[in-house]
Amino acid sequence: MTSLQSRHIDNVYSIATGGALLADPAASLVHKSWARCVRDHGLDPSRPTPARILPAQEVRAHQQQLEHFLRAARAGMEDIYRRVADLGYMVLLTDAEGITVDYIGNPAWDDQLRRAGLYLGADWNEAHAGTCGVGTCLVERQPLTCHQTEHFDATHIALTCTTAPLFDHGGKLTAILDVSALRSPEARESQHLVRHLVSIYARMIEDADFLRHFRGHWILRLGSAFGLVDVAGEVMLAFDDSGTLAGANGGARQVFAGQPLLHGGSVSELLHLPMDAIWRLGNSAASAMPFAHTVLLPGGGEYHASLIAPRVRRVATPTQTTPRPSDRLPPLARIAGDDDPAMQKLLAQARRLVDRGIHVLIEGETGSGKEVLARALHGASRRAALPFVAVNCAAIPDSLIESELFGYTPGSFTGGRAKGMKGLIAQADRGTLFLDEIGDMPMALQTRLLRVLSEGEVLPLGAESPQRVDLAVVAATHRDLWSLVAAGRFREDLYYRLCGAVLQLPPLRARGDRRYLIEAMFHEEAAATESTARLSEAAMQRLMAHDWPGNLRELRNVLRLALALCTGTSITPEDLRLAPHRSAPDHRDATPASADSDDSADTVRLLDALQRHRWHVARAAQELGISRATAYRRMQRFGIVAPQRG
CATH class of the missing domain: 1.10.8.60 (Helicase, Ruva Protein; domain 3)
Incomplete structure (x- = not known):
């Protein structure tokens, strides 16, 4: 250990265990993170840990969760890398858990980048890596730079990392864009331009994903610069032929904070303009009189407008506010061909379920198209122009799943957003809530979800009174829920609430x-x-x-x-790059008796690994080839408690 690392460890420990936070906002943000690392994550600055790289199979699973978002992100990463590569920087993208799902760097530096954790599959979650660009950005949800000795772990103090959060078209934190260097000037100010560049590209990636997602809608772009509005509109609103709002980009969510942007709202009412005037905005880019195509937004801001027509054919016409049932069925019909009687029977059942107010449970192996079927059900319903909110119950860490699902009020807990957060359930109001991998939802949250389904109300964390929600609920699982009920791992009353109708998707091989x-x-x-x-x-x-x-x-x-x-x-x-033939994987849970036997073996293996690694959960999970969230979930299920907490 070098003398610099030794001094750094002393400094981190001093501030994290009671040192006063500095007045400088950037320093204060870093020192708060140091305190979290020691207090909440149990990290020890005197015990540096090497970079944690996930196995390729786990990395692929994380990449698949961002499958569509990765296309827009990759294009932005390649463009920003061309601008910073000669200065010694590399670019990486992580998901919302801090796992690196894509990266671009100089191949000549591969070994150094891998050792430093600037590599595909690296885990930069603050709970494991300590204060760092990605992990701290996941908590703070704002662009930031973690420069050299601002890192918690002494093995990272040569790095400089500048990050920005990426939110999807629904405002959900989806990824982190990071530009890092193995070496850089000592002065923190040397990274100001990089931080500005990362923030710009983060917004560009978000907007590209927004345009892709709403390519079947009209999109109104509003920008402060007349000549650039077609390529650099800060505010974007997506709406259908009837003027009903379907989406808003990050700039619009900021400008119209507190106003109803979705849930059936009208773009005409939002902008205080008649629809005839909005349709005329489509010619603004070619207008010789830009003042004739300006829009006043809240706060007195004057924006120039450009209207983009739908890039794919839509079913509804401008005079139709509600598609006819016959118009709404083609998305379902395209899921299967005529040569599969079982699928045709399933689709016939699905057609009869549309708009009947019946909760649907879709069963099928991983990758068999459960979310595709759920989206088709949504697209065929009267709710098609309203939100489709997908929640992967197995992918959200236990520590975040309650706040992500139910939201929270301002000041509910340390580290939360100052204005609170609207939960995913509330975001799906009047639309469709898709609960993927419902069998992996923790028992404590199953009770709260049951109240949502039975009473049509959601209670955010810290709130005194619930709010009404109108939901179409589609759940999906690759597990046998009834076996989980029999084993005491899934609530029976919730099971009956969810399976109003069950659609069994066959695997591709069948x-x-x-x-x-x-x-x-x-x-x-x-x-x-x-x-x-x-x-x-x-x-x-x-x-x-x-x-x-x-x-x-x-x-x-x-x-x-x-x-x-x-x-x-x-x-x-x-x-074609095909995996070798093997027997079909059995993704279904076993009978209750064998499930108990499996639990017993899993308990022994997990307890064994935890004891070998002195109750360091992340290292035990890595040895077992599972995620940290899964390890914590199994500890809770098996009743395993660390000695110091006993």
């Missing part, structure tokens, strides 16, 4: 319409990459013969890679 699915997905991927390649019959036969343990998700990845590798005009079997 579907008779595999050729239809392969062709449809291939055309989607080819169109997305503007590829003119075709799928040869030999390649099709190989795809048809594959057992597809990863189901539709695996198929999409295989086709995407084949299009990237193809050098000719035709995809051949040599372009």
